[in-house]
Amino acid sequence: MPVAVAIAMLVIGSVAFHLFSPWWRTPIASNWGSIDSALDVTLWICAAAFVGLNLFLAWALVKYRHRPEYRGLGYKAHYEPENPSLEKRLTLWTAIGIAGMLAPGLAAWGKYVSVPKDATVIEAVGQQWQWSFRYPGPDGVLGAAGVKFITPDNGLGLDPLDPYGRDDLVVEGGDLHLAVGKPVKIVLRSKDVLHDFYVPEFRAKMDMVPGIVTYFWLTPIRTGTFDILCAELCGTGHHAMRGKVVVDTPRAFAAWQAQQTSFNQILAEAPPAAMSILILKANACSTPTSWSIR
Amino acid sequence: MATTLADDLRPLHHPHSWVTKYVWSQDHKVIAIQYSCTAIGIGLVALVLSALMRLQLGFPGAFPAIQPDNYLQFVSMHGMIMVVYLLTALLLGGFGNYLIPLMIGARDMVFPFVNMLSYWFYLLSVIVLVAGFFVPGGPTGAGWTLYPPQAISEGTPGHQWGIVTMLVSLAIFVAAFTMGGLNYVTTVLQARTRGMTLMRMPLSVWGIFTASVMGLLAFPALFVAAIMMLFDHLAGTSFFMPTMQSMGAITPTQGGSPLLFQHLFWFFGHPEVYIVALPAFGIVSDLISVHARRNIFGYRMMVWAIVIIGALSFLVWAHHMYVSGMNPYFGFFFATSTLIIAIPTAIKVYNWLLTLWRGDIHLRVPMLFAIAFIFTFIHGGLSGLFLGNVSVDVPLSDTFFVVAHFHMVMGVSPILVIFGAIYHWYPKIFGRMWNDSLGKMHFWITFIGVYAIFLPMHYLGILGVPRRYYALGQADFIPPSVHLANEWISIAALIVFCAQGLFFYNMIWSLFRGPKADPNPWGAASLEWQTPDTPPAHGNWGPHLPTVYRWAYDYSVPGAPRDFIPQTEPREPEPRA
Numbered sequence: 001m002p003v004a005v006a007i008a009m010l011v012i013g014s015v016a017f018h019l020f021s022p023w024w025r026t027p028i029a030s031n032w033g034s035i036d037s038a039l040d041v042t043l044w045i046c047a048a049a050f051v052g053l054n055l056f057l058a059w060a061l062v063k064y065r066h067r068p069e070y071r072g073l074g075y076k077a078h079y080e081p082e083n084p085s086l087e088k089r090l091t092l093w094t095a096i097g098i099a100g101m102l103a104p105g106l107a108a109w110g111k112y113v114s115v116p117k118d119a120t121v122i123e124a125v126g127q128q129w130q131w132s133f134r135y136p137g138p139d140g141v142l143g144a145a146g147v148k149f150i151t152p153d154n155g156l157g158l159d160p161l162d163p164y165g166r167d168d169l170v171v172e173g174g175d176l177h178l179a180v181g182k183p184v185k186i187v188l189r190s191k192d193v194l195h196d197f198y199v200p201e202f203r204a205k206m207d208m209v210p211g212i213v214t215y216f217w218l219t220p221i222r223t224g225t226f227d228i229l230c231a232e233l234c235g236t237g238h239h240a241m242r243g244k245v246v247v248d249t250p251r252a253f254a255a256w257q258a259q260q261t262s263f264n265q266i267l268a269e270a271p272p273a274a275m276s277i278l279i280l281k282a283n284a285c286s287t288p289t290s291w292s293i294r
Numbered sequence: 295m296a297t298t299l300a301d302d303l304r305p306l307h308h309p310h311s312w313v314t315k316y317v318w319s320q321d322h323k324v325i326a327i328q329y330s331c332t333a334i335g336i337g338l339v340a341l342v343l344s345a346l347m348r349l350q351l352g353f354p355g356a357f358p359a360i361q362p363d364n365y366l367q368f369v370s371m372h373g374m375i376m377v378v379y380l381l382t383a384l385l386l387g388g389f390g391n392y393l394i395p396l397m398i399g400a401r402d403m404v405f406p407f408v409n410m411l412s413y414w415f416y417l418l419s420v421i422v423l424v425a426g427f428f429v430p431g432g433p434t435g436a437g438w439t440l441y442p443p444q445a446i447s448e449g450t451p452g453h454q455w456g457i458v459t460m461l462v463s464l465a466i467f468v469a470a471f472t473m474g475g476l477n478y479v480t481t482v483l484q485a486r487t488r489g490m491t492l493m494r495m496p497l498s499v500w501g502i503f504t505a506s507v508m509g510l511l512a513f514p515a516l517f518v519a520a521i522m523m524l525f526d527h528l529a530g531t532s533f534f535m536p537t538m539q540s541m542g543a544i545t546p547t548q549g550g551s552p553l554l555f556q557h558l559f560w561f562f563g564h565p566e567v568y569i570v571a572l573p574a575f576g577i578v579s580d581l582i583s584v585h586a587r588r589n590i591f592g593y594r595m596m597v598w599a600i601v602i603i604g605a606l607s608f609l610v611w612a613h614h615m616y617v618s619g620m621n622p623y624f625g626f627f628f629a630t631s632t633l634i635i636a637i638p639t640a641i642k643v644y645n646w647l648l649t650l651w652r653g654d655i656h657l658r659v660p661m662l663f664a665i666a667f668i669f670t671f672i673h674g675g676l677s678g679l680f681l682g683n684v685s686v687d688v689p690l691s692d693t694f695f696v697v698a699h700f701h702m703v704m705g706v707s708p709i710l711v712i713f714g715a716i717y718h719w720y721p722k723i724f725g726r727m728w729n730d731s732l733g734k735m736h737f738w739i740t741f742i743g744v745y746a747i748f749l750p751m752h753y754l755g756i757l758g759v760p761r762r763y764y765a766l767g768q769a770d771f772i773p774p775s776v777h778l779a780n781e782w783i784s785i786a787a788l789i790v791f792c793a794q795g796l797f798f799y800n801m802i803w804s805l806f807r808g809p810k811a812d813p814n815p816w817g818a819a820s821l822e823w824q825t826p827d828t829p830p831a832h833g834n835w836g837p838h839l840p841t842v843y844r845w846a847y848d849y850s851v852p853g854a855p856r857d858f859i860p861q862t863e864p865r866e867p868e869p870r871a
Contacts, residue, residue, distance in 0.1 A: 001657070003657060006741070006742070007665070010669065014749060018753075021750070021753050022775050023750075023756065023757045023779070024757065025689075025756055025757065025773045026757065032689075034685070035664060035685050038686050039680065039686045041488070042679055042680050042683055046679055049672070050673065050676055053672050054669055054672060056647055057647055057650070060650040060651050060653075060655075061657075061665065064586070064651065064654065064656050065657065071357070076587070076850040076857055077588035077652060077653040077654040077857070078586075079584065079589060079850050079851050080591070080652075081589055081593060081847070082541050082591065083592070083648075086648075087641065088597055090641065091637060094636070094637050094641070095871060098634070101633070102629065102630065102633045103608065103630060106629060106630070108686075109622075109629065109684045109685040110626075112685055113623060113625070117326075122648070123601060128449045128541070147538055147539050150539065151542070188619075190538075191539045192538055192540055192541075193443045193447055193449070193538075194444060196617065198760065199756070200771050203688060204689075205617050205688060205689070205691065206619060207617055207618050208619070209536075209539065210443060210537075211549075212536075212551075214619035223771075224495035226770070227771060229760055229769070231435045231691070231692035231760050233441070235366075235447075236363055236435075236451060237443055238762060238764075239763040239764045239765055239766070239767065242769070250627055290617070
């Protein structure tokens with residue numbers, strides 16, 4: 001009997017906790033409202049199942065508990081090995097519930113994997129334990145890059161021989177800025193181990209995997225400053241790998257972008273010795289079997 | 295196989311000394327106890343590690359001995375020990391060994407010597423695992439998932455030696471499991487007694503059998519992943535290591551794929567969830583049926599659900615990898631397959647509830663744990679639908695929601711079944727009864743306590759609190775109330791931690807002082823309660839193997855004199871010979 005009461009109280013308590021606890025989603029700051037709605041649909045279907053099944057459990061425990069006084073009256077449990085029609089009906093209703101939550105889930109995923117054509121490409125690079133960013137510059141194209149090109153002056157490893165990379169804006173260790181209302185495709189790269197670019201208010205996240213380039217997309221829908229966290233264990237400093245993303249008005253974004261350093265400027269300011277190492281690396285990389293300088 | 299099928303007892307390896315009886319024993323019951331004690335022993339280490347983690351999360355900075363490195367090592371070792379070395383070993387090596395021969399009417403496993411070797415390999419794997427705590431740099435802190443490159447790169451604690459002991463230990467464990475698993479499968483298929491058809495087996499045996507088959511198919515993926523990573527680490531290969539930097543210096547590796555490891559790991563890792571869950575499903579079905587004095591509802595459906603879940607669980611692994619950077623189009627397939635698996639799982643839940651419905655429910659301690667399991671499993675199963683539903687997983691992955699979900703569904707739920715099962719079979723295993731009041735106290739604190747721990751964690755996860763964080767630090771989206779929640783969760787965790795003392799005290803005290811148990815105290819119909827001796831003697835069945843005439847669930851049959859009919863009772867008046 002107490003266990004039936006406990007089950008019922010836990011159900012009521014869970015619902016109350018859901019309604020009154022101060023912890024829920026952060027106010028959304030991106031276009032991924034469809035993810036939130038899919039979560040809501042899933043939640044309502046699951047909550048109905050949770051409450052219904054557990055209250056049935058509590059009721060059955062009370063109603064069919066062993067009562068010694070009934071034994072004399074010949075009470076026995078009901079012997080019924082199976083009831084195929086009941087089982088079929090339950091299977092059908094479950095399948096309907098499952099389909100009901102899967103549909104919005106897959107629909108939102110369909111949007112998640114289709115990047116809009118007009119999305120600006122911005123690169124985020126992870127390393128232990130810092131975030132860096134790169135913008136494509138006036139040509140709108142990110143230049144080639146790879147860890148083998150990395151030198152102290154070329155932290156993100158841009159290929160100095162790739163003309164597309166020369167106008168790229170490099171933000172090492174600073175804040176990420178985005179323009180509100182503009183779709184962006186964020187391409188992700190890691191210099192060392194796995195990381196994950198995670199901004200709770202954007203809902204979206206994706207791992208950064210060394211050796212490949214991954215991506216996701218979003219449209220920021222309100223201005224503000226948000227925390228970037230790493231959501232894939234990346235070693236001792238994982239919890240301290242923080243960054244900031246600032247969503248600006250388009251005007252403020254343009255003003256900010258105008259102040260950033262392009263790769264060309266970095267190359268121009270690098271001392272000649274460093275520069276020759278950089279070029280040497282680039283040549284070595286493009287022709288891995290030959291070490292001659294062309 | 296003659297040893298297990300025949301009435302002849304001579305081919306059994308009768309122990310001649312204390313050492314062959316209790317140490318190098320080939321008796322499945324002794325091996326089961328050896329497996330169980332070792333698993334519970336190493337499980338206690340993992341329990342202590344979880345308490346240390348909760349101390350850090352609840353009271354950050356109050357324990358200067360816990361640094362980020364230690365914290366990650368606690369996380370990693372806790373996870374791996376609980377999943378592999380406690381749950382898998384206890385449910386299959388412990389309960390599998392004890393129950394299979396007794397429930398199907400065999401004298402022992404079909405390969406008793408291999409069975410003994412399985413235990414000693416398992417013990418060796420545990421010793422190598424524990425050695426990780428004493429090597430330079432300590433055990434691995436790469437998370438229980440051991441993802442490369444960080445598992446073997448600088449910046450991760452234990453990347454030099456701790457990871458080596460972990461991988462070697464896993465490889466030995468897989469060898470141990472293979473020896474055990476082949477035994478369980480062969481015994482079920484070949485050594486059932488007269489009349490014990492497959493569809494008359496108790497669901498415990500079905501769960502353990504299916505899980506063993508799955509283990510034999512899934513563990514090899516872990517084995518090759520472990521060996522490949524060992525090569526990467528010690529021999530300079532690049533299976534999983536791309537062109538990358540490590541602490542600012544370029545590594546000599548190139549061309550490997552970190553995602554390949556994740557696929558191999560989860561090809562093992564997801565079936566592993568069901569390798570733990572299916573034996574628990576089976577066992578809890580039997581507990582519910584016995585203590586509700588009612589046949590398990592929809593037995594055939596229950597068997598097919600176990601088999602279908604087992605098969606489908608090999609098609610869902612990448613739902614752990616929705617945001618891993620694999621081709622995102624895989625998400626459509628894996629979300630669908632994952633949610634389909636919820637249907638047979640839901641059927642199992644319905645049938646547990648329908649078994650209670652119109653029953654005659656005796657609320658003894660094993661039954662209390664079984665009921666608590668139904669509650670936590672419904673909760674954990676439903677929260678899994680969020681994570682399986684691909685786009686809903688995106689904000690939740692790698693947050694506390696995931697931690698709460700998998701603890702509820704594959705931590706708390708199977709552990710509640712294990713407790714229930716220990717209370718249930720203890721009288722048969724040791725021939726004594728435990729103390730009822732202590733058992734109830736242990737139940738109440740554990741059940742309410744674990745819910746207090748894990749319910750709030752779901753909400754922290756929805757808020758966005760990431761997992762595997764040594765400290766939350768400052769973040770605008772985290773209100774101060776989160777720190778308060780962490781404190782309360784830690785207090786609940788420490789209470790539950792201490793309450794386990796009641797269990798151990800009860801079990802050990804009862805071993806010596808408990809009242810003598812009835813051979814069949816619960817009035818159960820299945821075969822293991824019909825042994826001539828309690829505890830069962832070597833060879834289990836005396837001079838003649840039992841003959842089975844009916845399924846294991848003849849409870850409250852109309853017209854029967856008692857409310858159960860043992861499987862050994864003939865159906866009709868015995869036909870004349």
